[in-house]
Amino acid sequence: MKVPFSRVDCDGNELEYIGQVLRSGWLTTAGKAREFEARFAEVIGSKHALAVNSCTAALHLALEAIGIGPGDRVMVPTLTFTATAEVARYLGADLVLCDIDGRTGLMTPAIVDRALAEHSDVKAVLPVHYAGQAVRMLDDADDPEQGEGLLSVCRRWGVKVVEDAAHAFPARRQGRTVGSFGDLTCFSFYANKTITTGEGGMVATEDEDLAARIRVMRLHGIDRDVWTRYTNPNASWEYDVIAPGYKYNMPDLNAAIGLAQLERAEAMRQSRQNAVLRYRDRLQSLDAIQPLALEIDPDDHAWHIFVVRVQPHARFSRNDLIPLLNEQGVGASVHYKPLHRMTYYRNRYQLQPDRFPQAEQFWNSCLALPLYPSITDEEIDWVCQTLETLLGES
Numbered sequence: 001m002k003v004p005f006s007r008v009d010c011d012g013n014e015l016e017y018i019g020q021v022l023r024s025g026w027l028t029t030a031g032k033a034r035e036f037e038a039r040f041a042e043v044i045g046s047k048h049a050l051a052v053n054s055c056t057a058a059l060h061l062a063l064e065a066i067g068i069g070p071g072d073r074v075m076v077p078t079l080t081f082t083a084t085a086e087v088a089r090y091l092g093a094d095l096v097l098c099d100i101d102g103r104t105g106l107m108t109p110a111i112v113d114r115a116l117a118e119h120s121d122v123k124a125v126l127p128v129h130y131a132g133q134a135v136r137m138l139d140d141a142d143d144p145e146q147g148e149g150l151l152s153v154c155r156r157w158g159v160k161v162v163e164d165a166a167h168a169f170p171a172r173r174q175g176r177t178v179g180s181f182g183d184l185t186c187f188s189f190y191a192n193k194t195i196t197t198g199e200g201g202m203v204a205t206e207d208e209d210l211a212a213r214i215r216v217m218r219l220h221g222i223d224r225d226v227w228t229r230y231t232n233p234n235a236s237w238e239y240d241v242i243a244p245g246y247k248y249n250m251p252d253l254n255a256a257i258g259l260a261q262l263e264r265a266e267a268m269r270q271s272r273q274n275a276v277l278r279y280r281d282r283l284q285s286l287d288a289i290q291p292l293a294l295e296i297d298p299d300d301h302a303w304h305i306f307v308v309r310v311q312p313h314a315r316f317s318r319n320d321l322i323p324l325l326n327e328q329g330v331g332a333s334v335h336y337k338p339l340h341r342m343t344y345y346r347n348r349y350q351l352q353p354d355r356f357p358q359a360e361q362f363w364n365s366c367l368a369l370p371l372y373p374s375i376t377d378e379e380i381d382w383v384c385q386t387l388e389t390l391l392g393e394s
């Protein structure tokens, strides 16, 4: 049996909506993109949702909109994809990397509080809702022992919050939807994410001024977009450029795929959840494999990737395990080699691994197993059986 690590699910209305766009004669950003934005905003319960051509673009625009520039410093968890961090460098800002909670892979309010005490010049924090489990953003009224949520910690330090929700659609925590928490939230619709547009992203915000700035900057710094000029008979031909903006708009061809995906987002999330619950059940008897800690109700989890930790006493290390799994037709991956181990960040900031003890342990042992809506029970059982054969006691 062959169980690939990732598999795209485009079995809904994708082709039909793409056909509508092709027949409309307008392939770039217009009605379909506007419709995708409106539906997406509705689902996450946010006032503004602005479609762009990647999550990286979304993160770049978000940091630009809150005024991040040369000399500023921005805090990101070391356990993330380079996009979360590189956008600060686009703007001439520098990075402060912080450790994560090794049980979940997440930033915690306490870790961020300690890191901000040490680096009081930080202007913005970018939490990553790793694997689809949201960071604890709000204070816990029922459990004061838990203390402040991440938003309160950042407010106390006068720091803005830009969420990297590339893994976290649709996701919730503490009764709220990811996208309705912080100043700005950025989503990814890259091919292997929980919903896709091929390539694409979205910025969500409640703030009118931030939304206006991003709307202008995603299309060349033009004061209103091309679509309004062409469709409004009273609009004049004239437009103004108020800043050196970017070319980050989402084409309607991509938005068409997104609209069809959005219709099935919750059903696909539920399928991934069913798969994860089967994995967790089957793997319970295997001491060598430990799934990540679950701090939330499974229904609130986006379940983007299924990550387990290979325990230190296991017969094979994570590195030795991956090729053995591949030989049995099982795809596997590592999310992520932390940024402090990447040449660029390590050299620029002279980073020592012992500054990130939890991320170090996490990355040495983390293993992502196949997860997608169309994975079958037989495929999950094959993955678990293969792990059992390789790592089981007997």
Ligand SMILES: *Cc1c(COP(=O)(O)O)cnc(C)c1O
Pocket: 053, 054, 055, 056, 057, 080, 081, 083, 084, 128, 164, 166, 167, 187, 188, 189, 190, 200, 201
């Ligand atoms: C995928 C991903 C991104 C980048 O998304 P793109 O849409 O490919 O730009 C950013 N952050 C994280 C955590 C991701 O997984």
